Amino acid sequence: MGADINCGQCYYCQRGLYNLCIGKKILGRDVPGGYAEYIWLDKQILENGIVCPVTNEHLSSSVATLAEPLASVLNIHERLHTGSEHVVVIIGGGPIGCLHAKVAQMRGAFTILADIDVKRLEIAQKLIQHGVFVHSGTQNLLESVRRLTDGLGADIAIVACSSKSAQRQAVELVKKRGIVVFFGGLPKGDSITQIDANLVHYGEVTITGAFSYAPWHVCSAIELLSSERLNVQGFVQEYSLTDAPKLFERLGGGVGEADVLKPVLIP
Ligand SMILES: [Zn+2]
Numbered sequence: 107m108g109a110d111i112n113c114g115q116c117y118y119c120q121r122g123l124y125n126l127c128i129g130k131k132i133l134g135r136d137v138p139g140g141y142a143e144y145i146w147l148d149k150q151i152l153e154n155g156i157v158c159p160v161t162n163e164h165l166s167s168s169v170a171t172l173a174e175p176l177a178s179v180l181n182i183h184e185r186l187h188t189g190s191e192h193v194v195v196i197i198g199g200g201p202i203g204c205l206h207a208k209v210a211q212m213r214g215a216f217t218i219l220a221d222i223d224v225k226r227l228e229i230a231q232k233l234i235q236h237g238v239f240v241h242s243g244t245q246n247l248l249e250s251v252r253r254l255t256d257g258l259g260a261d262i263a264i265v266a267c268s269s270k271s272a273q274r275q276a277v278e279l280v281k282k283r284g285i286v287v288f289f290g291g292l293p294k295g296d297s298i299t300q301i302d303a304n305l306v307h308y309g310e311v312t313i314t315g316a317f318s319y320a321p322w323h324v325c326s327a328i329e330l331l332s333s334e335r336l337n338v339q340g341f342v343q344e345y346s347l348t349d350a351p352k353l354f355e356r357l358g359g360g361v362g363e364a365d366v367l368k369p370v371l372i373p
Pocket residue numbers: 112113114115116117118119120126127128129130
């Protein structure tokens with residue numbers, strides 16, 4: 107199941123833009139059942155929610171938890187038609203950044219993944235294996251990207267972290283007519299950012315956001331996770347429910363907890 111329950115009625119739903127639904131409800135937030143073993147599916151959930159068949163009985167529940175973030179990642183790459191002609195820079199080597207690299211590579215693109223945290227970058231490198239990895243804490247990302255693209259810049263830069271400086275830098279990393287994607291939001295109440303408007307104007311750079319997914323992206327994600335087309339081995343770590351308080355405490359520490367990529371609580 108996807109977590110989103112669309113209203114099916116609003117301006118956006120009527121145009122198939124379900125991820126932008128203004129009456130959206132979220133399972134586990136607006137509808138109870140986030141940590142329950144069973145949840146009640148009412149008529150609206152069955153009609154407008156996202157229920158996908160799982161055809162591969164070997165798909166574990168833990169790996170299936172990646173379907174939701176993967177669906178969001180698939181949404182933007184489908185929109186951008188990411189392909190073999192593209193160099194894609196990803197800023198942020200967390201689970202979302204790693205999924206972007208995997209999906210972009212699956213679609214044939216060359217990827218450059220950057221992170222300021224060396225530990226996180228090492229984990230990302232182990233998981234993704236291919237492409238170039240830049241430790242932006244000690245290496246100059248702009249120079250690296252230009253060197254790898256004959257001085258032109260990347261076709262697509264994805265900001266897969268909640269960072270104003272990463273958003274600002276992403277605009278510098280793309281070539282003319284390049285596309286910058288703000289995949290991560292900024293903290294509420296502190297979301298005003300600065301970018302070089304002249305790079306956007308003279309370079310005809312496009313800046314776009316990416317949020318959530320349509321029902322079919324969740325089903326595609328389940329299919330991909332069930333197949334061998336997308337290897338996500340090592341992305342998920344299982345923890346017992348009793349470890350939850352300690353885990354939440356550690357995750358509250360931010361980038362210092364780079365070894366925790368995508369924790370799954372097993373009751
Ligand atoms: Zn709607």
